Amino acid sequence: MSDYDSGIDLIEADLDGFVLTIRLNRPDKLNAVTQEMSAALVDLITRANDDPAVRAIVYTGSGRAFSAGSDIRTLDQYATPWEFRNRRDYCDALRAARKPIVAAINGYALGGGLETALTCDIRIAATTATFAAPEIKLGWIGGGGMSALLTASIGAGNAALMLMTGDPIDAQRALRWGLVSEVVEPDALLGRAHEIAAVIAARPPIAAETAKANLRAAQNLPQDQAIAYERELQGITFATEDAAEGRAAFAEKRVPVFRGR
CATH class of the missing domain: 3.90.226.10 (2-enoyl-CoA Hydratase; Chain A, domain 1)
Structure with a gap:
């Protein structure tokens, strides 16, 4: 510690x-x-x-x-x-x-x-x-x-x-x-x-922080806007190195190593 x-x-x-x-x-x-x-x-x-x-x-x-x-x-x-x-x-x-x-x-x-x-x-x-x-x-x-x-x-x-x-x-x-x-x-x-x-x-830290931001948006935006915002955030997280690592680990049947990138 x-x-x-x-x-x-x-x-x-x-x-x-x-x-x-x-x-x-x-x-x-x-x-x-x-x-x-x-x-x-x-x-x-x-x-x-x-x-x-x-x-x-x-x-x-x-x-x-x-x-x-x-x-x-x-x-x-x-x-x-x-x-x-x-x-x-x-x-x-x-x-x-x-x-x-x-x-x-x-x-x-x-x-x-x-x-x-x-x-x-x-x-x-x-x-x-x-x-x-x-x-x-x-x-x-x-x-x-x-x-x-x-x-x-x-x-x-x-x-x-x-x-x-x-x-x-x-x-x-x-x-x-x-x-x-x-x-x-x-x-x-x-x-x-x-x-x-x-x-x-x-979990991937970028995805975790994005999930938090998305939840706040869901609580404060009209539903259509919240869904559109979620789609944009999904695109951002999908493009990260961690997301690529997650997909590779899934395909290779191993534990992913997330680095916050």
């Missing part, structure tokens, strides 16, 4: 094979994100985007929380609402990631922590996970994509229930609603997330 230093103690980052694990490490504060942590995450994702050694990311938290979102006690440090609006936000950082991200949701995913999970591509939850959008209880709403991403994940009615009450749901309800793909025991969570990430990392 090689080090992938985040620059601060509150975020652990390690590269193992082609999988980068990012772990929030502020368990005494339920991994609430400070401005310093947010800036570090922006830098980490920027670095990972440009690093061919990173093909997939696992994102998780330490202790009993995935993340409780922004540290509320630090929000008054912004001089004006405009400065708050233009902050370097951790959800924006994750949304800018080109590499596929698997969220290993170990506990509380609250507010911005839920937005963080929703921003990830695949979500695996421990049986101990809890999900909530509690901002309404404090007088505001989420601003990191909460309404759009939650509605896309669980439907408008279920999203309304969470957004308008602020009340939590447990892992099993999250599974029934489609918020997460799997629920596993806590001691199996990180292993399962790494297993999924390792499978993705073994």
Whole structure:
């Protein structure tokens, strides 16, 4: 395992094979994100985007929380609402990631922590996970994509229930609603997330990143445009060296070796 230093103690980052694990490490504060942590995450994702050694990311938290979102006690440090609006936000950082991200949701995913999970591509939850959008209880709403991403994940009615009450749901309800793909025991969570990430990392990296871009297009474009966009992306990936290697390996009945070219 090689080090992938985040620059601060509150975020652990390690590269193992082609999988980068990012772990929030502020368990005494339920991994609430400070401005310093947010800036570090922006830098980490920027670095990972440009690093061919990173093909997939696992994102998780330490202790009993995935993340409780922004540290509320630090929000008054912004001089004006405009400065708050233009902050370097951790959800924006994750949304800018080109590499596929698997969220290993170990506990509380609250507010911005839920937005963080929703921003990830695949979500695996421990049986101990809890999900909530509690901002309404404090007088505001989420601003990191909460309404759009939650509605896309669980439907408008279920999203309304969470957004308008602020009340939590447990892992099993999250599974029934489609918020997460799997629920596993806590001691199996990180292993399962790494297993999924390792499978993705073994795929051609250009195709994996293109699949992520294509999924986002499918969620945001009218169907005819999304299909046309998919066809263009297919043409791009088909022309790569990895695609040629995949076809050759299939014909020769051997395991392909993908190089990201």
